[in-house]
Amino acid sequence: MRRTTTAHRWLSAAAVGAATTLALTACAGTSAGGDNLELSDEPVTLTFTWWGNDVRHEITQELIDAFEAEHENITIEPQFTDWSGYWDKLSTSVAAGDIPDIIQMDEKQLSTYAANGVLLDLGSLGDNLPLGDFPDAVLGTGALDGTQFGVPVGINTYTYMVNLDILDSLGIEVPDDESWTWEDLQTVAVEVTEASGGAIVGSQSWGFEDGGLNNWLRQHGESLYSDNGDGTVAATEGTLAGWWENLLAITEAGGTPDPSATLERESGGLAESFTATNQAAFGPWWSNQVSALRDASGQNLVALRVPTTGSGDASAYYKPSMFWSASSKSEHPAEVALFLDFLANSEDAADLLLAERGVPANEKMREYVTPKLDEVNQEVVAFLDAIAPQVGDAPPATPPGGGAIETIIDQHTQQVLFGEMTPDEAAASFIEELQRALDDAAV
Secondary structure (H helix, E strand, C coil), X not given: CCCCCHHHHHHHHHHHHHHHHHHCCCCCCCCCCHHHCXXXXXXXXXXXXXXXXXXXXXXXXXXXXXXXXXXXXXXXXXXXXXXXHHHHHHHHHHHCCCCCCEEEECHHHHHHHHHCCCECCHHHHHHHCCXXXXXXXXXXXXXXXXXXXXXXXXXXXXXXXXXXXXXHHHCCCCCCCCXXXXXXXXXXXXXXXXXXXXXXXXXXXXXXXXXXXXXXXXXXXXXXXXXXXXXXXXXXXXXXXXXXXXXXXXXXXXXXXXXXXXXXXXXXXXHHCCCCCCXXXXXXXXXXXXXXXHHHHCCCEEEECCCECCCCCCCECCEECCEEXXXXXXXXXXXXXXXXXXXXXXXXXXXXXXXXXXXXXXXXXXXXXXXXXXXXXXXXXXXXXXXXXXXXXXXXXXXXXHHHHHHHHHHHHHHHHCCCCCHHHHHHHHHHHHHHHHHHHHC
16 A cells, blocks of 8 residues: 555554554464464354455455365454554454464554564474475565564565556657656656656656655665664664655656645555556556556556666565464464465465465465466566565664654655755754654663
């Protein structure tokens, strides 16, 4: 998901804060017993919660039906909602001691729930949940201090989308994404705006979520958070300021929309974006959004590598679309392991999931399912493979409280675009506010 409304982001941040406070009343997470787990012959009910749209809900119900058909004594009780209400609902369940057995988990929330004893150590499931077909670098994104709290479902990467039909109509060549820089992006974006007489802007704006910021920091040899797990913001003021200075430069040159138009479209979601409505030739998006964007636009959109500062080796990274996690309080760890194994490792589940939750993180399942994907998602798989030489280790895990970044980054970018803060002021304020959120979660 690229972005929710500002109100929704406040809700998410508040929900995470509530989850942190409420979960502190729980004892530490438990282990499940390793290879000694035994399935029950009696009826067992597992609760399973996830977020998503109607398409995801339908596919997930098909997964549940397929699993239940093979295990007649196990019932999976679905609990789902959209993104905006998900974390509030989950924190309420945690506070009531009614934690779902299976939890669809987001990277920004994983450490918060794990640190407060909500999530099961999946390593304690032993051979009941084999994870050998997941690359170490990808599997590690669901681990904290060596403990596996989440199984990556799908992978994607940050991209710069281009509308080939727009460039072709204006007689503008597609940049070489293996070598282009941010200066090159500004040049071609301004060229598009001018060639179209302003009817089309060169690039959709950015700065409203942390994917692009993570990429920028990696291009400068930095990361958002410390890699030693001490819950500190590691990004420097200078590099953060440079990110907003870069955004201001292209905006003032006419390569991106007027700030007020940007904010209006940002609150409207993917379908109303400049990219989806063919009013921008370029735009930053995640690779798993190519299909939805192409469907919405009706034009030929393809993913390019993100522009770099000129030294972008290993600046790209694979981000888990989400994780499968489990409750540390589940009374049925053997059945939990069985269901997670089905979701993560079975061809039956892969046939239903395809790429709906991202390109499979399980390499064996990715190889199995790729020929069955539609043309667009096969292109996404090819793109993920092509950028492999530029992919480095995943960024340090988001510490507890880090879910607040979505609101913090949104507000600071708005203030920079409207001249209410300079990039230097925004950088200092951003670090202070984000660190405060991390410190508050650690109390």
